[in-house]
Amino acid sequence: MSEKTQPVVKMVNIHKWFGNLYALRGVDLEINRGEVIGLVGDNGAGKSTLMKILAGYHKPDKGEIYVEGKKVEFNSPHEAREMGIEMMYQDLSLINTMNIVRNFFLGREITGRFGFLKFNKMKEEVKKAIEDIGLKIPNLELRADELSGGQRQGLAFARSYYFKKKVLILDEPTNNLSVKETNKVLSFIRSLKELNISVIFVTHNLFHVHEAADRIVVISRGRKIGDFPKSQISVTELASLITHGS
Numbered sequence: 709m710s711e712k713t714q715p716v717v718k719m720v721n722i723h724k725w726f727g728n729l730y731a732l733r734g735v736d737l738e739i740n741r742g743e744v745i746g747l748v749g750d751n752g753a754g755k756s757t758l759m760k761i762l763a764g765y766h767k768p769d770k771g772e773i774y775v776e777g778k779k780v781e782f783n784s785p786h787e788a789r790e791m792g793i794e795m796m797y798q799d800l801s802l803i804n805t806m807n808i809v810r811n812f813f814l815g816r817e818i819t820g821r822f823g824f825l826k827f828n829k830m831k832e833e834v835k836k837a838i839e840d841i842g843l844k845i846p847n848l849e850l851r852a853d854e855l856s857g858g859q860r861q862g863l864a865f866a867r868s869y870y871f872k873k874k875v876l877i878l879d880e881p882t883n884n885l886s887v888k889e890t891n892k893v894l895s896f897i898r899s900l901k902e903l904n905i906s907v908i909f910v911t912h913n914l915f916h917v918h919e920a921a922d923r924i925v926v927i928s929r930g931r932k933i934g935d936f937p938k939s940q941i942s943v944t945e946l947a948s949l950i951t952h953g954s
């Protein structure tokens with residue numbers, strides 16, 4: 709299969725136990741390039757566990773993961789990141805007291821001869837990356853704590869795009885955001901899709917996920933009970949499926 713047609717990530721028959729608790733009971737998940745997947749389910753269904761396995765935080769007890777057709781085993785989030793898979797949390801790993809440019813490069817700064825930081829070059833790169841994903845920040849000298857929630861998300865998204873991530877996992881990215889900021893985040897997700905990055909959007913907000921996703925996957929008690937193109941399921945049907953199961 710060519711790189712274009714095969715899924716960017718394929719999880720096959722994933723099982724996970726936490727002591728006596730059987731958290732994942734044989735879940736399959738395929739993610740295509742540039743696809744936005746909504747992952748929904750009740751509290752404790754297993755969504756985060758599945759995503760933490762994909763992002764290298766947990767190891768599955770059984771099952772396989774393939775990235776662009778190649779079988780992988782992640783021993784750490786670092787190894788998943790190296791393969792282009794990143795999980796983004798609410799705190800977004802931004803350092804409040806540092807400005808946008810420093811936050812953007814954290815640990816991956818562009819340096820010239822003798823290790824000096826190339827500030828102007830870094831600034832240009834940040835400017836371009838944030839424009840590409842449709843984020844407007846007039847002053848790149850602003851510190852992270854001077855940004856709105858939506859701008860902080862945008863900055864983190866631009867960073868994933870710049871560092872050529874293939875799959876970005878967003879855990880409740882619209883929680884605690886205003887309506888305006890939420891719309892911004894949903895539009896950043898569309899921009900990432902246009903840039904051919906795949907997004908997995910984990911949320912309890914069925915309206916947000918229905919708006920942003922191409923496909924919606926429903927997890928219940930450690931099993932996948934639904935996998936629908938968005939056009940084939942309404943918010944009401946989703947809510948009913950989550951509440952009553954299959």
Ligand SMILES: Nc1ncnc2c1ncn2[C@@H]1O[C@H](COP(=O)(O)OP(=O)(O)OP(=O)(O)O)[C@@H](O)[C@H]1O
Pocket residue numbers: 726729731749750751752753754755756757758
């Ligand atoms: N590190 C852990 N140790 C023990 N049990 C865990 C651990 N992580 C998750 N669990 C358990 O596994 C099950 C699935 O949890 P998970 O966090 O994946 O659910 P979720 O669908 O993400 O739920 P929520 O929407 O509430 O975040 C739950 O019963 C949870 O208590």
